[in-house]
Amino acid sequence: MDADKLIALGRRALEIERDALAALLDRVDDRFVEACRTMLACQGRIVVTGMGKSGHIGGKLAATLASTGTPAFFVHPGEASHGDLGMITRQDVVVAISYSGETAEIVTLLPLLKRMQAPLIAMTGKPGSTLAQAAEVHIDVSVEAEACPLNLAPTASTTATLAMGDALAVALLEARGFTPEDFAMSHPGGSLGRRLLLKISDVMHQGERLPTVAPDCMLTEALLEMTRKGLGMTAVVDDQRHVLGVFTDGDLRRILDHNVDVRSAHISEVMTAGGKSIRSDQLAAEAVALMEKHKITALLVKDADDRLIGIVHMHDLLRAGVV
Numbered sequence: 001m002d003a004d005k006l007i008a009l010g011r012r013a014l015e016i017e018r019d020a021l022a023a024l025l026d027r028v029d030d031r032f033v034e035a036c037r038t039m040l041a042c043q044g045r046i047v048v049t050g051m052g053k054s055g056h057i058g059g060k061l062a063a064t065l066a067s068t069g070t071p072a073f074f075v076h077p078g079e080a081s082h083g084d085l086g087m088i089t090r091q092d093v094v095v096a097i098s099y100s101g102e103t104a105e106i107v108t109l110l111p112l113l114k115r116m117q118a119p120l121i122a123m124t125g126k127p128g129s130t131l132a133q134a135a136e137v138h139i140d141v142s143v144e145a146e147a148c149p150l151n152l153a154p155t156a157s158t159t160a161t162l163a164m165g166d167a168l169a170v171a172l173l174e175a176r177g178f179t180p181e182d183f184a185m186s187h188p189g190g191s192l193g194r195r196l197l198l199k200i201s202d203v204m205h206q207g208e209r210l211p212t213v214a215p216d217c218m219l220t221e222a223l224l225e226m227t228r229k230g231l232g233m234t235a236v237v238d239d240q241r242h243v244l245g246v247f248t249d250g251d252l253r254r255i256l257d258h259n260v261d262v263r264s265a266h267i268s269e270v271m272t273a274g275g276k277s278i279r280s281d282q283l284a285a286e287a288v289a290l291m292e293k294h295k296i297t298a299l300l301v302k303d304a305d306d307r308l309i310g311i312v313h314m315h316d317l318l319r320a321g322v323v
Helices: 003-027 030-040 052-067 110-116 130-134 156-175 180-185 191-197 219-229 249-257 284-294 314-319
Strands: 046-050 072-074 093-097 120-124 137-140 233-237 243-248 277-279 298-302 308-313
Touching: 003 156, 030 093, 030 120, 030 137, 030 156, 046 052, 052 072, 052 093, 052 156, 110 120, 110 130, 120 130, 120 156, 219 233, 219 243, 233 308, 243 249, 243 298, 277 284, 284 298, 284 314, 308 314
Parallel strands: 046 072, 046 093, 093 120, 120 137, 277 298
Antiparallel strands: 233 243, 298 308
């Protein structure tokens, strides 16, 4: 098969799936609202079930719900008939996915779910099907055709179901007031979690690791302090630990260009007054933004009384995975 034919087949599949998604817009209607309200009122968990490809979509929907503030899990309908139905309680809401609406393993569960009085939301492509008729809420995910040229393999239908599931999850996320910080709490191992959970206090240098010198010390003493602490800088502080200035490797290069006598200069003569700072309770990601904005590699950390309590370096943020 030549390249043009392969490209045409790929584009045809995408066009069919695009049209299937476009057709869903009009189905975000009162039934969609009812489904959202049913899930928002749930006192237990959202239990998603489905067989085959619908089961794969259901597993993804359950995972998306759970990570965006709606507790959910997936139950295989075949296993449910052999004991796993005990995982479902009347406080739960069941979301059953079956394009035909006649999947035997799901239809078998319907009388038991009715007896249990667990609200049932169905996602099918057949509004007149057994599952659709048994559900308290039915969401239509029908498509005109599958992207499969045989019109057999679930392709456009699974894409439509996946998208409608995402629409439900996003609507619930917004309705619950779910925040990026909430998302990070359920993703502590990911880069977003590190960015949103890690505070300056978690990564800053403090105590004996903090390079500081008095304003009347010699430049040579300041260089020794910088070498001992290994941060490429030192803060210049008064007796109350208020910051008067900073001296960095970059400052050293600049004074050497101006032929300053390193052995006789005092640090107060060559330091950069002030210095960029941040609070210990701010996010580490905010430190990255400040460093990038001012093109520096370290920030002073001050308390509420503007006293120095730490220093955070770009290397610390890199090691912590914030950058």
